[in-house]
Amino acid sequence: MTDLTGETILKRSTYQSEAFETRLRRRYRAERWFQRAGIGAIAFAALMLAVLLSTIVLNGYTAFWQSRFEVEVFFDPDAITPSGSREPAVLSAGDYPALVRAALLTEVPTAGGRDGKRALMELVSAAAGYTLREMVMTHPEIIGSRQRVSLLASDNTDQFIKGHISRASVEGERTITDRQIGWIDGLRAKGVLNSHFSLDVLTRSNSRQPEQAGMWGALIGSIMTMLVTLALSVPIGVAAAVYLEEFAPKAWWTDFIEVNINNLAAVPSIVFGLLGLSMFLNFFGMPRSSALIGGVVLALMTLPTIIIAARAALKSVPPSIREAALGIGASPLQVVLHHVLPLAAPGILTGTILGLARALGETAPLLLIGMVAFVVDVPGTLADPSTVLPVQIFMWADAPERGWIERTSAAIMLLLGFLILMNAVAVFLRKKFERRW
Amino acid sequence: MRFELSDRSASGKGAPAKITARSVNVYYGAKQALNGISLDVEENRVTALIGPSGCGKSTFLRCLNRMNDTIDICRVDGRIELDGEDIYARTIDTVQLRARVGMVFQKPNPFPKSIYDNIAYGPRIHGLAQRGPEMDEIVQSSLERAGLWNEAKDRLKEPGTGLSGGQQQRLCIARAIAVSPEVILMDEPCSALDPIATAHIEELIDELRENYTIVIVTHNMQQAARVSQKTAFFHLGEMVECNDTEEIFTNPRDERTQGYITGRYG
Numbered sequence: 001m002t003d004l005t006g007e008t009i010l011k012r013s014t015y016q017s018e019a020f021e022t023r024l025r026r027r028y029r030a031e032r033w034f035q036r037a038g039i040g041a042i043a044f045a046a047l048m049l050a051v052l053l054s055t056i057v058l059n060g061y062t063a064f065w066q067s068r069f070e071v072e073v074f075f076d077p078d079a080i081t082p083s084g085s086r087e088p089a090v091l092s093a094g095d096y097p098a099l100v101r102a103a104l105l106t107e108v109p110t111a112g113g114r115d116g117k118r119a120l121m122e123l124v125s126a127a128a129g130y131t132l133r134e135m136v137m138t139h140p141e142i143i144g145s146r147q148r149v150s151l152l153a154s155d156n157t158d159q160f161i162k163g164h165i166s167r168a169s170v171e172g173e174r175t176i177t178d179r180q181i182g183w184i185d186g187l188r189a190k191g192v193l194n195s196h197f198s199l200d201v202l203t204r205s206n207s208r209q210p211e212q213a214g215m216w217g218a219l220i221g222s223i224m225t226m227l228v229t230l231a232l233s234v235p236i237g238v239a240a241a242v243y244l245e246e247f248a249p250k251a252w253w254t255d256f257i258e259v260n261i262n263n264l265a266a267v268p269s270i271v272f273g274l275l276g277l278s279m280f281l282n283f284f285g286m287p288r289s290s291a292l293i294g295g296v297v298l299a300l301m302t303l304p305t306i307i308i309a310a311r312a313a314l315k316s317v318p319p320s321i322r323e324a325a326l327g328i329g330a331s332p333l334q335v336v337l338h339h340v341l342p343l344a345a346p347g348i349l350t351g352t353i354l355g356l357a358r359a360l361g362e363t364a365p366l367l368l369i370g371m372v373a374f375v376v377d378v379p380g381t382l383a384d385p386s387t388v389l390p391v392q393i394f395m396w397a398d399a400p401e402r403g404w405i406e407r408t409s410a411a412i413m414l415l416l417g418f419l420i421l422m423n424a425v426a427v428f429l430r431k432k433f434e435r436r437w
Numbered sequence: 438m439r440f441e442l443s444d445r446s447a448s449g450k451g452a453p454a455k456i457t458a459r460s461v462n463v464y465y466g467a468k469q470a471l472n473g474i475s476l477d478v479e480e481n482r483v484t485a486l487i488g489p490s491g492c493g494k495s496t497f498l499r500c501l502n503r504m505n506d507t508i509d510i511c512r513v514d515g516r517i518e519l520d521g522e523d524i525y526a527r528t529i530d531t532v533q534l535r536a537r538v539g540m541v542f543q544k545p546n547p548f549p550k551s552i553y554d555n556i557a558y559g560p561r562i563h564g565l566a567q568r569g570p571e572m573d574e575i576v577q578s579s580l581e582r583a584g585l586w587n588e589a590k591d592r593l594k595e596p597g598t599g600l601s602g603g604q605q606q607r608l609c610i611a612r613a614i615a616v617s618p619e620v621i622l623m624d625e626p627c628s629a630l631d632p633i634a635t636a637h638i639e640e641l642i643d644e645l646r647e648n649y650t651i652v653i654v655t656h657n658m659q660q661a662a663r664v665s666q667k668t669a670f671f672h673l674g675e676m677v678e679c680n681d682t683e684e685i686f687t688n689p690r691d692e693r694t695q696g697y698i699t700g701r702y703g
Contacts, residue, residue: 320546328559329536
């Protein structure tokens with residue numbers, strides 16, 4: 001006993017010695033460094049995120065402003081229908097660009113000669129003629145009258161007005177001439193050419209001309225594809241997870257399946273695209289570039305994620321609940337349906353939404369099944385050709401004109417908005433339905 | 438060491454056996470957990486299973502309603518009869534068996550549902566009653582018999598998990614008796630409770646004995662002495678001794694029993 005007391009005294013003095021205090025200071029110093037490193041890492045990540053988001057927003061917000069000409073157009077019967085007929089076939093074949101040209105020439109009388117007229121026409125979108133044709137087709141009675149019409153400016157005009165094409169650069173290095181710049185300045189001074197807030201970039205469908213391209217078709221395509229993915233992957237994924245977790249005997253083949261599911265979750269997504277191409281397109285002959293097949297391929301890609309998340313959620317339900325239900329004579333299926341699944345639902349839901357969010361942003365597998373096609377029409381059914389937002393972004397980012405940059409950024413903003421919304425829903429549902437024990 | 442003995446222990450000697458176990462062996466994989474257990478559980482009496490941790494008393498209890506079936510590696514042989522019928526026979530359905538042999542677990546495990554739904558769940562899945570007055574009647578009588586009615590009657594819609602530990606355990610007992618079982622198995626029902634809640638449960642067990650056959654696992658010897666009429670002492674997977682509770686605690690035949698109840702090990 002005396003030995004023990006002696007040792008205790010020795011120990012106390014050990015903890016008060018100079019050497020110990022030095023060691024203690026070193027321990028605290030190490031901790032401070034560790035914390036600083038952590039804060040540094042977070043700050044770096046936050047900075048990168050801020051740079052990314054601000055670049056996208058700064059590039060993209062101008063897509064919501066659109067330059068337009070407000071001009072008076074004379075719907076010249078001679079140009080529209082030289083024969084005087086009001087047949088739709090005749091009306092649709094009229095020379096509408098001539099009307100646009102005439103309207104512009106009254107505003108800019110100085111643009112003489114062939115070259116001058118062509119340069120003047122370059123200020124207006126190639127779609128301007130179609131706008132007039134549309135007006136005539138729906139209201140033939142306006143032929144022969146004068147109407148104030150708002151015509152889309154061309155991509156170059158628009159970009160110049162937004163300041164994306166510098167006035168100071170050498171003439172040969174920009175897509176707009178000094179003469180055109182002079183006209184634009186004049187038209188702006190007269191109030192003929194104006195920039196307005198516009199949601200066309202959201203509500204219109206894809207186009208070859210950046211100034212009139214929108215992402216409505218891609219948005220609808222994305223929504224339809226996601227619905228197919230959801231409808232396929234959730235029931236199959238949950239059923240598989242419930243069977244594997246609750247009913248399957250522990251045997252070599254269940255281990256084998258488990259390993260394979262985990263591996264599938266790590267398979268590059270483009271491989272699922274190849275599978276879709278060879279199996280669904282070539283073997284089953286499903287409609288190419290449709291939301292249906294896109295949804296099926298993305299469902300295959302999402303399944304492992306959902307199965308893994310659902311199994312984790314099922315595993316986290318305390319066994320005492322299963323025993324309680326079994327103990328009063330619930331059948332195994334009743335145990336699962338009445339008790340385990342409701343308790344696992346928030347976890348399953350979160351996993352599902354995160355899996356879907358990943359599928360929503362997926363591009364590679366969809367390229368292989370033809371969803372990269374140029375689609376102008378908004379898809380009406382699941383079998384119609386369609387594209388999705390990320391593929392639309394991919395296609396726009398690839399196009400050379402300056403106007404695509406802001407469109408691309410605007411589409412990224414929309415996609416990011418959707419992803420943030422889905423993740424927020426996941427967090428909300430988890431908080432709302434989480435059970436506390 | 439002196440024990441306060443249940444005064445009823447001597448009264449019902451020779452009651453008919455509700456459950457008879459003969460040469461029961463249980464294996465977890467290659468490891469043998471129970472070795473040749475033979476035991477009679479008498480009707481309308483409380484049988485206590487005592488013994489040190491890991492002696493197999495809970496394992497034996499879980500054989501009686503085949504809860505061990507849920508463990509993949511567990512294998513049971515021997516013969517266990519409920520009213521003369523082999524419960525491990527192919528013709529026996531575990532759902533039916535567990536409705537007849539209810540269970541209360543060590544840790545209170547109410548469903549994360551309302552108090553009412555906790556009780557009503559069993560009768561509902563077995564089709565004993567439909568929603569409405571009939572079910573209300575079952576819920577009320579079950580809570581009354583579990584001594585929880587007065588505390589719970591105004592909060593039937595509140596979650597069962599919001600009750601205190603002792604109340605939760607009584608809720609679990611009420612849930613077990615709501616399906617009118619013949620036998621109630623209790624696996625250390627008071628181990629997570631304070632002494633006052635424990636006293637409540639013990640009184641309850643004594644009252645329930647009139648209508649049910651009860652098997653209780655406990656490692657609290659005073660508790661076994663207080664609530665049971667018959668006690669079986671388990672040690673290292675074997676049943677060392679089984680006798681009237683009074684006999685076990687006053688006059689143990691085996692020296693291992695004597696060692697355990699006098700606190701030499703366990």
